[in-house]
Amino acid sequence: MGQRRASPCPRAGSPVIESLVKGLLFAVPFVIVAVFWILAARERRAAADPSAKSFLERNGGVMAAFLIVAVGFWAIVMIVLPQLYMVDFSFHPKLPAKDYGGPEDHYTLASYRYFIYGSTEETDSYNIVHLRAFVLTIGASIGVTFFSFWFCYPLAYFMAQSAGPARLRMLMLLLILPFWVNEILRAFAMRIMLGTSGLINNLLVGLGVLAEPIDFLGLDIGMYTGLAYAYLLLMMFPLYNAIESLDRNQIEAARDLGAPWWHIHLNVVMPFAKPGIASGCTMVFMLSAGALAAPQILGGPNSLWFTPIVYDRFYQAFNWPQGSAYALILLLTCIVFVMAVMRVFKVNLGEITR
Amino acid sequence: MSADVELDHVWIRFGPFVAVRDATLRIENGEFFSFLGPSGCGKTTILRTISGFLEPSQGTVRIGGQDMRGIGANRRPTALIFQNLALFPLMTVAENIAYGLRVRGVPRAEQRRKVDELLGLTALRDQGTKRIAELSGGQKQRVAIARALAVEPKVLLLDEPLSALDLKLRQHMRNELRAIQQRVGITFIYITHDQGEALTMSDRIAVMNAGMIEQVGDGQTVFDEPTTAFVASFVGENNPFQGKVVAAHDGRVTVDTPVGRLGGRNPRGLKLGDDAILFVRPDALRLGPGAGGDTLSAVVLNVAFEGTMSHVFLKGPTRKDIIITVGRGESQRLPEQGETASIHYGAAAGLALPAGRLASD
Ligand SMILES: Nc1ncnc2c1ncn2[C@@H]1O[C@H](COP(=O)(O)OP(=O)(O)O)[C@@H](O)[C@H]1O
Numbered sequence: 001m002g003q004r005r006a007s008p009c010p011r012a013g014s015p016v017i018e019s020l021v022k023g024l025l026f027a028v029p030f031v032i033v034a035v036f037w038i039l040a041a042r043e044r045r046a047a048a049d050p051s052a053k054s055f056l057e058r059n060g061g062v063m064a065a066f067l068i069v070a071v072g073f074w075a076i077v078m079i080v081l082p083q084l085y086m087v088d089f090s091f092h093p094k095l096p097a098k099d100y101g102g103p104e105d106h107y108t109l110a111s112y113r114y115f116i117y118g119s120t121e122e123t124d125s126y127n128i129v130h131l132r133a134f135v136l137t138i139g140a141s142i143g144v145t146f147f148s149f150w151f152c153y154p155l156a157y158f159m160a161q162s163a164g165p166a167r168l169r170m171l172m173l174l175l176i177l178p179f180w181v182n183e184i185l186r187a188f189a190m191r192i193m194l195g196t197s198g199l200i201n202n203l204l205v206g207l208g209v210l211a212e213p214i215d216f217l218g219l220d221i222g223m224y225t226g227l228a229y230a231y232l233l234l235m236m237f238p239l240y241n242a243i244e245s246l247d248r249n250q251i252e253a254a255r256d257l258g259a260p261w262w263h264i265h266l267n268v269v270m271p272f273a274k275p276g277i278a279s280g281c282t283m284v285f286m287l288s289a290g291a292l293a294a295p296q297i298l299g300g301p302n303s304l305w306f307t308p309i310v311y312d313r314f315y316q317a318f319n320w321p322q323g324s325a326y327a328l329i330l331l332l333t334c335i336v337f338v339m340a341v342m343r344v345f346k347v348n349l350g351e352i353t354r
Numbered sequence: 355m356s357a358d359v360e361l362d363h364v365w366i367r368f369g370p371f372v373a374v375r376d377a378t379l380r381i382e383n384g385e386f387f388s389f390l391g392p393s394g395c396g397k398t399t400i401l402r403t404i405s406g407f408l409e410p411s412q413g414t415v416r417i418g419g420q421d422m423r424g425i426g427a428n429r430r431p432t433a434l435i436f437q438n439l440a441l442f443p444l445m446t447v448a449e450n451i452a453y454g455l456r457v458r459g460v461p462r463a464e465q466r467r468k469v470d471e472l473l474g475l476t477a478l479r480d481q482g483t484k485r486i487a488e489l490s491g492g493q494k495q496r497v498a499i500a501r502a503l504a505v506e507p508k509v510l511l512l513d514e515p516l517s518a519l520d521l522k523l524r525q526h527m528r529n530e531l532r533a534i535q536q537r538v539g540i541t542f543i544y545i546t547h548d549q550g551e552a553l554t555m556s557d558r559i560a561v562m563n564a565g566m567i568e569q570v571g572d573g574q575t576v577f578d579e580p581t582t583a584f585v586a587s588f589v590g591e592n593n594p595f596q597g598k599v600v601a602a603h604d605g606r607v608t609v610d611t612p613v614g615r616l617g618g619r620n621p622r623g624l625k626l627g628d629d630a631i632l633f634v635r636p637d638a639l640r641l642g643p644g645a646g647g648d649t650l651s652a653v654v655l656n657v658a659f660e661g662t663m664s665h666v667f668l669k670g671p672t673r674k675d676i677i678i679t680v681g682r683g684e685s686q687r688l689p690e691q692g693e694t695a696s697i698h699y700g701a702a703a704g705l706a707l708p709a710g711r712l713a714s715d
Pocket residue numbers: 368371373391392393394395396397398399400
């Protein structure tokens with residue numbers, strides 16, 4: 001018993017070297033800003049044109065400095081560095097805070113091993129609960145994304161191509177206003193609506209449509225509805241923007257050439273709106289997979305969304321390395337999945353930012 | 355089957371606004387027919403009604419004798435070429451042309467054959483694999499025509515298709531459009547605000563003003579025998595002299611205008627005391643005093659030499675100048691600016707029509 005299958009990872013160096021490395025890490029943003037600065041100073045809009053101004057000349061010194069520092073700081077300090085710390089963390093064992101950097105600290109795959117096998121040491125059995133939650137989360141997020149798309153597309157199309165200005169304004173307001181109410185309140189409100197003795201069940205039973213109330217929450221219908229609703233606008237606006245920029249005459253031209261409505265949508269509108277579709281679907285998928293409030297509030301008793309598990313790793317199990325590892329696994333899987341789908345549909349990353 | 359297009363007392367309203375009022379006409383199979391009128395007079399609205407994107411508020415549209423009410427744009431034997439062409443930017447030239455065939459489920463080989471044929475017809479050979487953005491204005495024009503012809507419509511509807519092109523290309527495309535129409539032999543209904551286009555290409559022209567069809571006829575008739583003041587002033591340059599009829603007999607009238615009493619033909623049967631406008635074309639006005647009574651005099655404002663001809667502008671009775679066109683071969687002495695010149699015209703050149711709105715250009 002207790003024998004190690006995986007060989008121990010090499011230990012981190014002495015505390016001196018460790019702090020040196022950390023210090024270097026903190027210097028990285030400044031180095032990058034300096035590099036940006038040099039690049040900006042040397043950059044010419046068109047090399048062939050000698051009268052072209054450099055980035056600094058174009059924007060003026062103060063503005064250029066602000067842009068470089070802001071972008072550098074934002075990209076490095078707010079995004080890259082914390083993530084790097086998380087990556088680093090996920091390869092450490094669980095230790096009391098004071099022991100990090102101490103003799104017990106070393107690089108290890110224990111947290112990842114735990115995700116797959118349910119133990120930091122054994123590899124005999126699989127961590128069914130977590131793996132299942134993970135796969136279900138990805139699958140359900142795909143489902144939520146699909147639902148959200150098919151729900152939003154007709155509405156976005158109507159708003160972008162058919163609605164008059166007055167109706168458009170009203171629809172926009174109706175879409176935006178509910179999002180002034182915060183997410184948690186909305187989720188609880190939906191819980192009240194969908195509960196076994198909630199408004200919808202009371203109504204259906206009262207009208208005699210149902211003999212017994214349906215457990216919407218237990219069946220996770222509440223959770224899916226909540227998720228789809230929470231990210232509605234993130235699907236709506238990219239779709240609306242993309243469809244709105246389609247020349248109405250193209251739709252009419254297709255119609256004039258004899259196309260039935262579904263053919264026009266499949267072959268004229270959707271290809272044109274592809275960047276918007278990709279953008280909306282990516283956001284809804286990513287955010288659903290990482291959602292916390294809706295699954296926690298609206299999830300049924302036996303549903304296990306993956307994010308609450310990650311959350312529990314951090315705050316219930318106090319196991320930051322494991323939490324980091326779980327979060328990273330989710331993030332990487334989502335990125336790989338999104339990239340693969342975009343590849344299949346021939347959308348490049350640049351397009352979806354349009 | 356014949357594909358005559360008939361409008362039978364067609365009215366089109368947008369809310370309280372009347373875009374087309376009581377349009378009745380018949381366009382023969384194989385005809386090149388133009389609607390000519392200033393911007394906003396309802397030309398596009400009529401075309402959209404024929405193509406099925408709009409239903410008339412009142413009245414009937416018939417194609418080949420069949421009432422088109424309730425038949426959608428995708429089921430009418432018409433094809434529309436949009437003012438901005440509306441080509442599909444994400445498809446190649448060949449895919450654009452084949453779109454209507456693809457919709458109809460035509461087999462691929464047949465699609466390819468048809469596309470090749472149309473690429474040949476529209477002088478686009480070897481352009482099939484290009485993207486729309488890679489084409490010049492004239493080529494896009496031709497793709498739009500080929501795409502519309504691919505579905506073998508009985509009637510091709512063209513909404514100012516040349517307006518985006520530069521002058522040289524526009525003139526070239528006029529001839530090309532006319533040639534294509536003669537080759538395929540189907541009805542072309544063409545919309546334009548450019549009288550030159552209408553006159554050079556069309557078998558017949560309907561001149562429209564503010565939702566009304568004012569006159570229908572071939573180019574020569576519309577130009578030489580306008581029946582309303584609007585048509586007389588819109589088709590070709592014209593000099594209007596407003597006044598009252600003071601004598602009317604034998605198909606001729608005399609109109610009392612601010613520049614004197616002027617005589618002219620009276621095709622509309624104006625009577626004594628009627629408000630009238632007497633029109634004389636710039637090339638029918640001559641410098642110098644005439645033998646008869648139709649002479650007037652006015653101050654010369656400007657003389658513009660334009661190569662093969664010169665224009666003389668004189669102070670008119672209204673805001674509008676009197677224009678005289680003097681050909682190069684004519685041995686008339688050109689007057690000096692500021693001089694008071696006498697002008698006259700031949701008895702047949704004056705045309706009196708009932709007073710009405712003039713085209714404001
Ligand atoms: N959908 C519409 N709603 C309201 N008014 C319209 C609509 N379409 C056209 N109109 C009006 O009808 C008149 C004729 O328009 P149109 O047929 O496009 O003119 P043209 O093509 O001769 O320039 C214009 O005054 C225009 O504002």
